Amino acid sequence: MSxxxxxxxxxxxxxxxxxxxxxxxxxxxSSNVSLPGRISGVVKxxxxxxxxxxxxxxxxxxxxxxxxxxxxxxxxxxxxRRNAHMLKYPDAQVISLGIGDTTEPIPEVIxxxxxxxxxxxxxxxxxxxxxxEQGEKQLRAAIASTYYADLGIExxxxxxxxxxxxxxxxxxxxxxxxxTMAVQDPSYPAYVDSSVILGQTGxxxxxxxxxxxxxxxxxxxxxGFFPDLSTxxxxxxxxxxxPNNPTGYAxxxxxxxxxxxxxxxNGSIIVYDSAYAMYxxxxxxxxxxxxxxxxxxxxxxxSFSKYAGFTGVRLGWTAIPKELVYSDGFPVAKDFNRIVCxxxxxxxxxxxxxxxxxxxxxxxxxxxxxxxxxxENTAIIVDTFNSLGFKxxxxxxxxxxxxxxxxxxxxxxxxxILEKTHVVTTPGSGFGPGGEGFIRVSAFGHxxxxxxxxxxxxxxxx
Amino acid sequence: xxxxxxxxxMPCKAMLQPRARITRQDSENFVDYRTKVxxxxxxxxxxxxxxxxxxxxREAEHMEKYPNAKVISLGIGDTTQPLPDVVASSMANYAHNxxxxxxxxxxxxEQGCKELRKxxxxxxxxxxxIQxxxxxxxxxxxxxxxxxxxxxxxxMSIAVQDPIFPAYVDSSVIIGQTGxxxxxSGRYRNIEYMKCGPHNSFFPNLSKxxxxxxxxxxxPNNPTGHAxxxxxxxxxxxxxxxNGSIIVYDSAYAFYxxxxSPRSIYEIPGxxxxxxxxxSFSKIAGFTGVRLGWTVVPEQLxxxxGFPVINDFNRIVCxxxxxxxxxxxxxxxxxxxxxxxxxVISLVDYYKENAEILLETFESLGLRTxxxxxxxxxxxxxxxxxxxxxxxxILEKTHIITVPGSGFGPAGKEFIRVTAFGHxxxxxxxxxxxxxLL
Numbered sequence: 001m002s003x004x005x006x007x008x009x010x011x012x013x014x015x016x017x018x019x020x021x022x023x024x025x026x027x028x029x030s031s032n033v034s035l036p037g038r039i040s041g042v043v044k045x046x047x048x049x050x051x052x053x054x055x056x057x058x059x060x061x062x063x064x065x066x067x068x069x070x071x072x073x074x075x076x077x078x079x080x081r082r083n084a085h086m087l088k089y090p091d092a093q094v095i096s097l098g099i100g101d102t103t104e105p106i107p108e109v110i111x112x113x114x115x116x117x118x119x120x121x122x123x124x125x126x127x128x129x130x131x132x133e134q135g136e137k138q139l140r141a142a143i144a145s146t147y148y149a150d151l152g153i154e155x156x157x158x159x160x161x162x163x164x165x166x167x168x169x170x171x172x173x174x175x176x177x178x179x180t181m182a183v184q185d186p187s188y189p190a191y192v193d194s195s196v197i198l199g200q201t202g203x204x205x206x207x208x209x210x211x212x213x214x215x216x217x218x219x220x221x222x223x224g225f226f227p228d229l230s231t232x233x234x235x236x237x238x239x240x241x242x243p244n245n246p247t248g249y250a251x252x253x254x255x256x257x258x259x260x261x262x263x264x265x266n267g268s269i270i271v272y273d274s275a276y277a278m279y280x281x282x283x284x285x286x287x288x289x290x291x292x293x294x295x296x297x298x299x300x301x302x303s304f305s306k307y308a309g310f311t312g313v314r315l316g317w318t319a320i321p322k323e324l325v326y327s328d329g330f331p332v333a334k335d336f337n338r339i340v341c342x343x344x345x346x347x348x349x350x351x352x353x354x355x356x357x358x359x360x361x362x363x364x365x366x367x368x369x370x371x372x373x374x375x376e377n378t379a380i381i382v383d384t385f386n387s388l389g390f391k392x393x394x395x396x397x398x399x400x401x402x403x404x405x406x407x408x409x410x411x412x413x414x415x416x417i418l419e420k421t422h423v424v425t426t427p428g429s430g431f432g433p434g435g436e437g438f439i440r441v442s443a444f445g446h447x448x449x450x451x452x453x454x455x456x457x458x459x460x461x462x
Numbered sequence: 463x464x465x466x467x468x469x470x471x472m473p474c475k476a477m478l479q480p481r482a483r484i485t486r487q488d489s490e491n492f493v494d495y496r497t498k499v500x501x502x503x504x505x506x507x508x509x510x511x512x513x514x515x516x517x518x519x520r521e522a523e524h525m526e527k528y529p530n531a532k533v534i535s536l537g538i539g540d541t542t543q544p545l546p547d548v549v550a551s552s553m554a555n556y557a558h559n560x561x562x563x564x565x566x567x568x569x570x571x572e573q574g575c576k577e578l579r580k581x582x583x584x585x586x587x588x589x590x591x592i593q594x595x596x597x598x599x600x601x602x603x604x605x606x607x608x609x610x611x612x613x614x615x616x617x618m619s620i621a622v623q624d625p626i627f628p629a630y631v632d633s634s635v636i637i638g639q640t641g642x643x644x645x646x647s648g649r650y651r652n653i654e655y656m657k658c659g660p661h662n663s664f665f666p667n668l669s670k671x672x673x674x675x676x677x678x679x680x681x682p683n684n685p686t687g688h689a690x691x692x693x694x695x696x697x698x699x700x701x702x703x704x705n706g707s708i709i710v711y712d713s714a715y716a717f718y719x720x721x722x723s724p725r726s727i728y729e730i731p732g733x734x735x736x737x738x739x740x741x742s743f744s745k746i747a748g749f750t751g752v753r754l755g756w757t758v759v760p761e762q763l764x765x766x767x768g769f770p771v772i773n774d775f776n777r778i779v780c781x782x783x784x785x786x787x788x789x790x791x792x793x794x795x796x797x798x799x800x801x802x803x804x805x806v807i808s809l810v811d812y813y814k815e816n817a818e819i820l821l822e823t824f825e826s827l828g829l830r831t832x833x834x835x836x837x838x839x840x841x842x843x844x845x846x847x848x849x850x851x852x853x854x855x856i857l858e859k860t861h862i863i864t865v866p867g868s869g870f871g872p873a874g875k876e877f878i879r880v881t882a883f884g885h886x887x888x889x890x891x892x893x894x895x896x897x898x899l900l
Contacts, residue, residue: 055764056735056736057706057764057766057767058702058707058708058735058736058764058765058766059705059707060614060708060766061767062766062767062774063614063615063617063774064615064617066613066777066778069777073777073780099569101568102568103568105561105563105565106561107561110561111558112561114553114560115557116554118550118553118793119554121748121751122545122546122547122550122551124544127542127748129540129541129542129748129751130538130540130751131751162753165782165783165784169612173636175499175502176502176503176504178500178503179502194781197781199615236498236499264495267498267499268498268499269499296495296497297497311569311784312560312567312569312570312785312788314784314786314788324497325495325496326499326500327500327501328501330501335502335505338505338511338512341511341514341515342632342633342636343605343607343608344604344605344608345753346751347753348751348786348787348789348790349751349753350553350557350752350787351787351789
């Protein structure tokens with residue numbers, strides 16, 4: 001029950017977000033896979049006001065980059081579908097293994113630090129106003145020593161954020177509209193969507209479900225979920241997420257060495273998303289900076305969201321080595337610093353107090369326990385789908401299970417699973433054309449819900 | 463902040479530029495490899511560091527030079543008074559509950575928690591027709607200003623007041639809306655600067671202003687402290703309607719108004735069709751470090767093709783942001799509760815009293831002083847001078863940090879901004895030192 005209420009309370013407001021804006025009303029008939037075309041009348045999509053012909057309009061043109069976006073951001077759409085389903089079946093116990101939202105309480109060592117900081121703010125000695133935009137010194141130092149000890153990343157290379165998603169867009173603002181980018185396909189949608197918004201891309205090409213001017217690096221079972229770099233065109237920026245969301249695949253040391261080399265040959269910059277590094281179970285690298293030479297070609301984005309359950313607290317970081325410079329020799333970190341000082345004003349001081357507790361000895365231990373819990377969930381889900389005869393990927397180094405449904409539309413599978421088991425998953429095509437035919441099952445959830453969901457999967461697919 | 467960097471002074475052409483430049487002298491040497499990625503030309507266009515880190519750097523340097531001096535900061539508009547208990551404890555409780563099964567919450571709605579959106583609408587926009595669903599909770603106005611620039615894109619023209627809070631201009635440069643800076647004037651090409659000074663009672667002469675797509679308007683104004691009157695805002699809304707422009711109205715200091723001037727642009731009929739309003743809990747509840755604000759995008763605000771601006775802003779918020787910290791939002795909600803609201807009003811009153819004290823001080827020195835009545839900023843005129851020189855002199859002789867007016871735009875060059883945020887004893891001490899200066 002609490003899972004439902006929890007989901008309701010987080011999701012209701014997001015149903016106000018319009019998934020299908022005006023321009024997409026035209027597209028419904030010519031449906032394509034990334035747009036859930038067959039609406040079936042269940043979802044009330046449009047919350048925009050009714051506009052009479054005489055309504056006043058400004059003379060300001062809509063940003064054409066926003067118009068390029070095909071649909072709403074993926075996860076509010078999943079939330080919308082879930083809410084609509086709950087309205088349709090008010091007695092069903094809907095289980096959410098869709099949006100990768102953490103469910104387990106934050107360890108007390110961390111929350112008590114945040115409580116203490118909150119109280120301190122009401123005292124003369126404990127009150128603090130604006131913090132350094134780059135983050136509190138102690139926290140920056142602690143992140144550097146916890147995650148990058150012996151890798152040559154120092155305190156002042158760390159920029160504390162309100163989460164990886166925000167920093168991805170700030171990095172796009174940093175790079176500007178004249179850069180080209182490459183992404184894994186499938187990938188976390190924020191890289192592509194922010195690229196479109198910044199004007200780096202061309203129009204969406206329906207036949208291939210790709211935006212023009214983005215280099216999509218296909219990652220499939222056939223290539224072991226690591227792109228064949230010999231077929232990849234040079235781009236300025238390469239977004240690379242490992243362990244990967246959604247496939248769960250963690251690149252090996254050898255593969256990352258090839259990636260770094262590729263970047264070096266092409267003079268590209270890798271934006272390495274290591275938000276799931278703590279889920280690595282084997283000896284796959286946890287940071288790009290474990291690879292020699294990476295400091296000259298890469299920066300790394302990470303987050304406390306999936307380690308400490310900070311999805312609602314909002315805290316992350318970006319590490320930019322001093323060695324990373326533009327073609328004219330200007331350090332990338334210096335411009336990022338300017339962005340952070342101008343377009344941001346620092347992460348919440350209370351969240352930062354929590355972050356400092358996270359990277360204390362006790363905090364690290366506690367985070368490992370939480371991560372361990374979700375990893376057990378993952379194993380249960382992997383076992384379930386394996387036992388049902390599915391080809392299952394991921395699940396070893398990440399809290400995501402990537403299940404193959406060959407020849408099927410992932411939105412259809414998503415809908416069928418939702419309709420028949422009341423379990424929310426995420427259709428693979430939401431992550432790019434390379435995700436078609438797959439379903440992402442996230443392993444965040446209370447144990448009883450994960451077990452119940454697996455029971456229902458077994459029912460459906462036995 | 464910049465301890466690893468060396469601070470070097472060099473003379474510069476434009477009188478408007480600060481004298482100090484912060485350079486990373488070490489970094490160039492040890493880099494052998496360069497990527498082939500071109501630096502973003504818009505970043506190159508920025509003339510100097512963002513204003514406030516620059517002021518911080520000056521402060522740090524001065525404190526090193528005079529380790530025994532008691533430096534008083536009336537520079538950066540940073541709140542100093544502790545949070546009300548009811549607000550702090552609501553956040554402490556919320557944080558604690560996150561460690562319980564029933565109290566744990568994950569991702570919040572990107573637009574903000576429904577309760578808070580509603581409370582903001584009811585508290586600040588009562589009877590103005592603004593509903594909760596038109597309120598987007600942010601991690602502060604500075605962040606939302608850049609998100610609005612992302613929304614608008616690079617093909618927009620903007621107008622700003624001159625002088626003004628630097629984030630509008632800087633974010634405009636970064637997003638690519640502007641041309642290069644004109645060295646003599648210090649103005650970026652393609653920005654319409656609407657001069658605000660004593661000569662026009664700090665309200666721009668709109669008949670002289672060129673049409674732009676976006677008009678940034680901050681009232682009560684940072685740095686001049688002027689709150690536009692109802693009549694002036696009616697003219698502004700009329701101007702926007704005639705030109706089909708969108709006003710981005712920054713009302714972060716509305717709580718400081720004492721003379722009945724409008725607190726929201728939506729007090730003006732028709733504004734809901736032409737204006738976005740940005741605000742913040744920073745200067746209301748002392749949330750400068752906690753990080754919480756909001757932006758109102760009315761559903762009736764439409765692009766030229768009829769598309770609602772709110773739809774696109776929502777998309778930005780869902781894609782480039784992930785919601786303000788839930789803990790901060792709990793604090794925001796507490797500050798709008800019956801007890802919380804009373805408590806924040808007394809916080810604001812405290813700073814308003816500071817402003818009165820400083821206003822009296824500067825006036826007693828025979829200096830033309832503006833602001834300080836509807837905003838926590840005083841705008842002191844030093845006719846014929848260069849504000850960086852005045853800034854340096856005040857700093858050197860009284861160990862008081864202020865902000866040179868030219869940091870806010872070319873029209874600020876003869877002015878100094880003094881903030882009224884500070885512990886009462888520091889305000890009184892600063893007043894004493896200033897009186898002995900002149």
